Amino acid sequence: MATSANLDATVVYASGGFRRYDEAKIGLLTHGLQYGTGCFEGIRGYWSAAERELFLVQLREHYERLATSAKILLMELPLSTDELIDVTVELCLRNAFETDVYVRPCIFKAAQDVGVRLHDVPSAFAIVPIPFTSYLDKSRGVRACVSSWRRADDTMVPPRAKITGLYVNSALAKSEAVANGYDEAILLSHDGHVSEGSAENIFLARRGVLYTPDPSQNVLEGCTRRAVIEIARDHGVEVVERAIDRGELYAAEEIFFTGTAAGIAYVTSVDQRVVGNGEMGPIARRVAETYERAVVGGEPRYASWLTHVYRRTAATIA
Numbered sequence: 001m002a003t004s005a006n007l008d009a010t011v012v013y014a015s016g017g018f019r020r021y022d023e024a025k026i027g028l029l030t031h032g033l034q035y036g037t038g039c040f041e042g043i044r045g046y047w048s049a050a051e052r053e054l055f056l057v058q059l060r061e062h063y064e065r066l067a068t069s070a071k072i073l074l075m076e077l078p079l080s081t082d083e084l085i086d087v088t089v090e091l092c093l094r095n096a097f098e099t100d101v102y103v104r105p106c107i108f109k110a111a112q113d114v115g116v117r118l119h120d121v122p123s124a125f126a127i128v129p130i131p132f133t134s135y136l137d138k139s140r141g142v143r144a145c146v147s148s149w150r151r152a153d154d155t156m157v158p159p160r161a162k163i164t165g166l167y168v169n170s171a172l173a174k175s176e177a178v179a180n181g182y183d184e185a186i187l188l189s190h191d192g193h194v195s196e197g198s199a200e201n202i203f204l205a206r207r208g209v210l211y212t213p214d215p216s217q218n219v220l221e222g223c224t225r226r227a228v229i230e231i232a233r234d235h236g237v238e239v240v241e242r243a244i245d246r247g248e249l250y251a252a253e254e255i256f257f258t259g260t261a262a263g264i265a266y267v268t269s270v271d272q273r274v275v276g277n278g279e280m281g282p283i284a285r286r287v288a289e290t291y292e293r294a295v296v297g298g299e300p301r302y303a304s305w306l307t308h309v310y311r312r313t314a315a316t317i318a
Helices: 031-035 059-072 081-095 164-179 223-234 248-251 282-294 300-305 310-315
Strands: 011-014 017-020 037-042 044-046 052-057 101-109 123-131 142-150 186-187 196-198 203-207 209-213 238-241 254-259 263-271 307-308
Touching: 017 059, 017 248, 031 101, 037 059, 037 164, 052 081, 052 310, 059 081, 059 101, 059 223, 081 101, 081 123, 081 300, 081 307, 142 164, 142 196, 164 186, 196 203, 203 248, 203 282, 209 223, 209 254, 223 238, 223 254, 223 263, 223 282, 254 282, 263 282, 300 307
Parallel strands: 142 186, 142 263, 209 238
Antiparallel strands: 011 017, 011 123, 037 101, 044 052, 044 101, 052 307, 101 123, 186 196, 203 209, 203 254, 254 263
């Protein structure tokens, strides 16, 4: 990931224009900082040295989801989805990225006052792009545990929205897992069903069928989750969305996490119980290999997921 040393000169979009990261400031009493009243997206871009191209993945889907998150918090994005796509491409061009990137658009309550509410609070919007490699170490798989923390319920904070304050729930679970010697946490819903990882959706396979918690289990309806379901079905794998019991994790032949930052990361064990043979299973491998080709333009059937940065600009100029 980027460090503070090289963030300063990064070009970001804030206050309606392009500026350096170190010129984009917020006050200490900013509502979104004090109360977690903001929402965000994470968008990946993958660099292909062979094609000299940066591919941004599912831009439209991410910005449409951000619009929904903003609506839940009584905010409205300042630009249309098409305009946001254009700004994001321009940001990557201005930073001359020739590496994998992570783009973080966010909208937050910007008043600098004291008072918990959503109404009558102005909002601010920004996009920050940074070089990015990986979120989880996928080379050796992930050691997971079931967290003692439950996933926040929709009656508390809607999990379909990527709300900044809600991620305290994820942070508690993640740090608990790491402190206990694991790599990642699996959170259960309020009624004890499998929900998701701290920042990823979860899939498990058994007898050739792929299962994933349905949206009623307080999961974020992930863009990568949707892509994986599409790829799996294209490979002839049956995908079932339903409530999953904790015990099914221990009986699974394969388990893997999916997410924009995480990509597709297989799980080697859950609560010290080995998953399958402890290696990436055949379904996860097929899906991951297809996904990894797709995000760098190697799978024509999924070309609609991608926005070309440099080729798009050249076509516009021509």
